[in-house]
Amino acid sequence: MLVATTIEEVKANVRQWKKDGLKIGLVPTMGYLHEGHASLISRARGECDKVIVSDFVNPIQFGPKEDLATYPRDFDADCKLCEGLGADLIFHPEPSEMYSPDFHSYVGVDTLSAGLCGKSRPIHFNGVCTVVSKLFNITEADKAYFGQKDAQQLAIVKRMVRDLNFNIEIVGCPIIREEDGLAKSSRNTYLSDDARAKATILHKALTKGEEMVRAGETDAIKVRTEITNIIESEPLAKIDYVEVVDLGELQQCDVIDGPILTAVAVYIDNVRLIDNFIVE
The missing domain is CATH 3.30.1300.10 (Pantoate-beta-alanine ligase, C-terminal domain)
Structure with missing residues (x-):
């Protein structure tokens, strides 16, 4: 499995895969992977020739009083899980790689982001849409996999892809739960x-x-x-x-x-x- 920390590293591999006519699957994550993420990676592995997992705690989707600094991270464990599931590349950039100091461009979806989690996290979905748009462009993936646990996010990404004519299929996957029913998170x-x-x-x-x-x-x-x-x-x-x-x-x-x-x-x-x- 390849570990890429720069956008150009990802693009170089994607160029070769596209030249070879291979189908690429993308699993966007913020790391600290669990069985829910594993189900997405396995689904992608079964449907695509190459699987990219992004492992990036996206700072622009966290509000000033939210848990960016303390959000759990364990990149070594993430790599082991991804490699064990047959992922081909894990993309683990620094925030500075994704957002230059003069970054000013954002993507958002009105209406669908106004309620539910959007009420108490007003900047969250603009941050999600922006980073997901960047990942779609960087990886040129044919399919991207998202869990239903974040149902509002899934609906917003699907609408963004439809409205902005992204050439990618969004695949929603079932919630994975603990034995007592608690959703994996x-x-x-x-x-x-x-x-x-x-x-x-x-x-x-x-x-x-x-x-x-x-x-x-x-x-x-x-x-x-x-x-x-x-x-x-x-x-x-x-x-x-x-x-x-x-x-x-x-x-x-x-x-x-x-x-x-x-x-x-x-x-x-x-x-x-x-x-x-x-x-x-």
């Missing part, structure tokens, strides 16, 4: 043993909400209320949001009459966790 490492046990309340609440929808409940307010009540039964939990939105524009809906995303963001002992379910 790099931020789970912040949880104390007690908070980790209490964090399962998210999955419990969403499971009840999904059961209601699949049983025919069309009142989104009832679904939101039930999920909220279950989460609030846990004293360590502090809700950022509980929302039921249409899957197309990610706008809050009161009546469920089409595909929906039900998403939550909850602080468990000051650690912000997200989870969701989709009913098509």
Whole structure:
């Protein structure tokens, strides 16, 4: 497996792969890889000739009071996981490689980024769209793989690709969970043993909400209320949001009459966790 730290190193390999007619898959990550990332890499390995994993904690998607400095990192472990799964190249640039001192260009998607996580993290998705756009251009990938756990991110990237005519296919992959239902996340490492046990309340609440929808409940307010009540039964939990939105524009809906995303963001002992379910 190749380890590249510069854009030119990546491009040099991509030029040769393209010359050879090979299909390239990209898995964008912020490192500290876990089984969720592994599922994306494995999917890419099964569908593409070459697989690039980006391992970059993107500073421009973190707000001033967020956890950029303390975000977990373990590049050696990331390399071992990627190599074991058959990745061909891991791209691990410094921020200065991705953003020059006079960098002024940003990409964003209106409407879809306004609600859900966008309410409390107003700069986040512009940072995501900008770095993802750069990675698409650098790698010239044919397919890019994203997890459903970050459902708003997945929807925004898909819309950006459609609206801006990127020549790439976006592949959404299922949420990977712990045995007790907690969605895999790099931020789970912040949880104390007690908070980790209490964090399962998210999955419990969403499971009840999904059961209601699949049983025919069309009142989104009832679904939101039930999920909220279950989460609030846990004293360590502090809700950022509980929302039921249409899957197309990610706008809050009161009546469920089409595909929906039900998403939550909850602080468990000051650690912000997200989870969701989709009913098509």
